[in-house]
Amino acid sequence: xxxxxxxxxxxxxxxxxxxxxxxxxxxxxxxxxxxxxxxxxxxxxxxxxxxxxxxxxxxxxxxxxxxxxxxxxxxxxxxxxxxxxxxxxxxxxxxxxxxxxxxxxxxxxxxxxx
Amino acid sequence: xxxxxxxxxxxxxxxxxxxxxxxxxxxxxxxxxxxxxxxxxxxxxxxxxxxxxxxxxxxxxxxxxxxxxxxxxxxxxxxxxxxxxxxxxxxxxxxxxxxxxxxxxxxxxxxxx
Numbered sequence: 001x002x003x004x005x006x007x008x009x010x011x012x013x014x015x016x017x018x019x020x021x022x023x024x025x026x027x028x029x030x031x032x033x034x035x036x037x038x039x040x041x042x043x044x045x046x047x048x049x050x051x052x053x054x055x056x057x058x059x060x061x062x063x064x065x066x067x068x069x070x071x072x073x074x075x076x077x078x079x080x081x082x083x084x085x086x087x088x089x090x091x092x093x094x095x096x097x098x099x100x101x102x103x104x105x106x107x108x109x110x111x112x113x114x
Numbered sequence: 115x116x117x118x119x120x121x122x123x124x125x126x127x128x129x130x131x132x133x134x135x136x137x138x139x140x141x142x143x144x145x146x147x148x149x150x151x152x153x154x155x156x157x158x159x160x161x162x163x164x165x166x167x168x169x170x171x172x173x174x175x176x177x178x179x180x181x182x183x184x185x186x187x188x189x190x191x192x193x194x195x196x197x198x199x200x201x202x203x204x205x206x207x208x209x210x211x212x213x214x215x216x217x218x219x220x221x222x223x224x225x226x227x
Binding site for chain 1: 118120150155156157158159160203205214215216217218219220
């Protein structure tokens, strides 16, 4: 059983640029959630995708967008990058509807905006 | 708006002793609570959870206590082992099957040999 894989592991972008982060969900999981973890803080919910549609969104501006593909993998896109977007971005997959402890997290993508 | 708070950023404990991690929440709608453990360069991994209909849940060395009236939960690890050194996050959701987890800022536990 493969876990959640995220790519790339690290990247550096310039303010104003756009970035795409990728996530492959765990086998058997059809729901993907994205979280942003800023330095010294806990993860904050960005949004979730289920059946290729956004299924809930946290307090993030529209320049944060996502996609889910038929194989349940997902992308997180961030436009017009700002310095405060520097963070660890975590992807978590789960069975439909989630369950107790059902979220499996990837190791994250460390994004640095300069 | 921080709805889940972990007020102790760090905890140091002797191997074999008890580690107690605390978490407070403000949202009365939260009815499911989880603890995650995170090692450097890895994603958070699920540790233990508790539903609001219970006040205690135990799994091996890990026990979570919930005090709904105080909106407080704690994680007890006994005995603490060197492999327990990690960051521990408290998380909460409004429904057991809800997609959105609200996390605290984490507590870094260091177990001294």
